[in-house]
Amino acid sequence: MERVKKKKNSSASLLTESADRLETKRDKLRAVLDPKNRLEELYCDQSLHASHAIERLQRCALAMINMAIPDALFGILERLAMERDRAVALVEQWISGDPTARSEVSTMLRNHGLDESAIEAEAFLKCLPTLSALTQLQASQIAIRDKGLSGLVFSREVLMRSVHSREANLALRQTSGPQQISDQRDRKHDH
Amino acid sequence: MTTERQIAANRANAKRSSGPKSRAGKARASQNAYRHGLAACMTMDADRISAMDALAREIQASMRGQIDRAGALAIAQAELEVVRVRAVASALFAEMPNGFAKDRPATGSQGSEKQAARRQGTAEKPGSTAGDLAGLKGLDRYFRRVHAKRDRAVRLALEHLSDPFGINSQ
Numbered sequence: 308m309e310r311v312k313k314k315k316n317s318s319a320s321l322l323t324e325s326a327d328r329l330e331t332k333r334d335k336l337r338a339v340l341d342p343k344n345r346l347e348e349l350y351c352d353q354s355l356h357a358s359h360a361i362e363r364l365q366r367c368a369l370a371m372i373n374m375a376i377p378d379a380l381f382g383i384l385e386r387l388a389m390e391r392d393r394a395v396a397l398v399e400q401w402i403s404g405d406p407t408a409r410s411e412v413s414t415m416l417r418n419h420g421l422d423e424s425a426i427e428a429e430a431f432l433k434c435l436p437t438l439s440a441l442t443q444l445q446a447s448q449i450a451i452r453d454k455g456l457s458g459l460v461f462s463r464e465v466l467m468r469s470v471h472s473r474e475a476n477l478a479l480r481q482t483s484g485p486q487q488i489s490d491q492r493d494r495k496h497d498h
Numbered sequence: 499m500t501t502e503r504q505i506a507a508n509r510a511n512a513k514r515s516s517g518p519k520s521r522a523g524k525a526r527a528s529q530n531a532y533r534h535g536l537a538a539c540m541t542m543d544a545d546r547i548s549a550m551d552a553l554a555r556e557i558q559a560s561m562r563g564q565i566d567r568a569g570a571l572a573i574a575q576a577e578l579e580v581v582r583v584r585a586v587a588s589a590l591f592a593e594m595p596n597g598f599a600k601d602r603p604a605t606g607s608q609g610s611e612k613q614a615a616r617r618q619g620t621a622e623k624p625g626s627t628a629g630d631l632a633g634l635k636g637l638d639r640y641f642r643r644v645h646a647k648r649d650r651a652v653r654l655a656l657e658h659l660s661d662p663f664g665i666n667s668q
Contacts, residue, residue, distance in 0.1 A: 344560035345553075346652065349577055353645070356584055363591055440631040447638050451645065458649060462656060469564065469659040 329359060346462050353455030360448045368441045371434045372427070377402055379429035380412070387419055533633070534586045536640045540579055550574045569655030576648035583640045590637070594630045 336355050342348045377398050384394040400408030416422055431438065518527045540546070553574035558565055565573075 345557045346561065346565075346573065348560075349573075349648075353580070360587070360591075367594065437631065440635065444631070444634055444638075447641070451641060454645060454649075458652065462652060465656045465659050466561075466564070 329355075332359065340456075340459060342459070343463065343466070347459050350455045350459035350462065353458070354452045357448045357452035357455060361445055361452065364441050364445045364448065368438055371437050371441070372430050375430035375433040376426060379433055380426050382433075383421075383425060383429055384412075384415070387415060389415075533636075536583055536586060536637070540575075540582060546578060550578055553577060564659055565655045569651070572651040573648060573655055576644065576651045579644040580648055583637060583644050587634060587637050587641070590630055590633050 333352070333355050336358075337348070337351055340347070340351050340354075342351045380401060381394055381398050384397060385391065389397070397408055397411065401412050413423065416425060518524050542550075550571065551574075554567065554570040557570040557573055558567065561570075
């Protein structure tokens, strides 16, 4: 229950995000899409929030891979028959950016026909289930973003059609009076 | 086939554990299946009603009377539901860094323990990344539902605009 309460009381943006950034993005998107009314603004916001969520998911995926890299390197070193304690020490040095450790790892990988992309690949494999879940979530957010845009197009088209038919109606009244419209309506009912 | 002995054991076990007895325990247990409350209909308290009313007015005003009051209210209500789902999704996202910290693969023996736990499905618990991702994935259907509801409300409200003279209507 505490978790649910916490959930409902928490703010919409994350600790690492600034509300200003979201506002800037909103302004930019509105400048591009130019919503004409509140309805179009709702669709604009839908696309904005979905693309915001997509960015978050991309950051999550990146973080997951980065976090899996030390474990991936350790796994590779262990498979290359390095002693456990030595491997742990080397991974720690490699993470801290020690040039000696970096070159030692590079040499070791090269000697076995590998390069640093092997570490990335291993990290990918380690968090593959999470990455595929994140990709699925991204796909659904992309669909929501696109639906927001198509909703905006739909409402704009309907409003434009309505304006056009009003104008046509006005023109019709000016040329032949209101009788023609009612005739048209009657003909439709006869069918 | 179930033996008499098994039936007796089941009855004895059921007597030992047949749910909470106290009122507080029952109240707490009644919330066991509660996750985010999105499956329930949105309760319309005074704040929500005023928010819905304000949004409906904004929609009507910005459309220069092209949408009637009932249509605007339906759109506003559906939009509040969209906002509610969005808030829960954001909150779930906010909890994910905690899950990252718990799930962070450690080098050496800790890493293999973590993998073993993952294999046993313990990483699916709430608070873990996998658990939060499953929670986010579970929100998909609510997102779809509320967006579809709002789109329906918009279509209904705009229906008369696409054919203002009823010429093409059946």
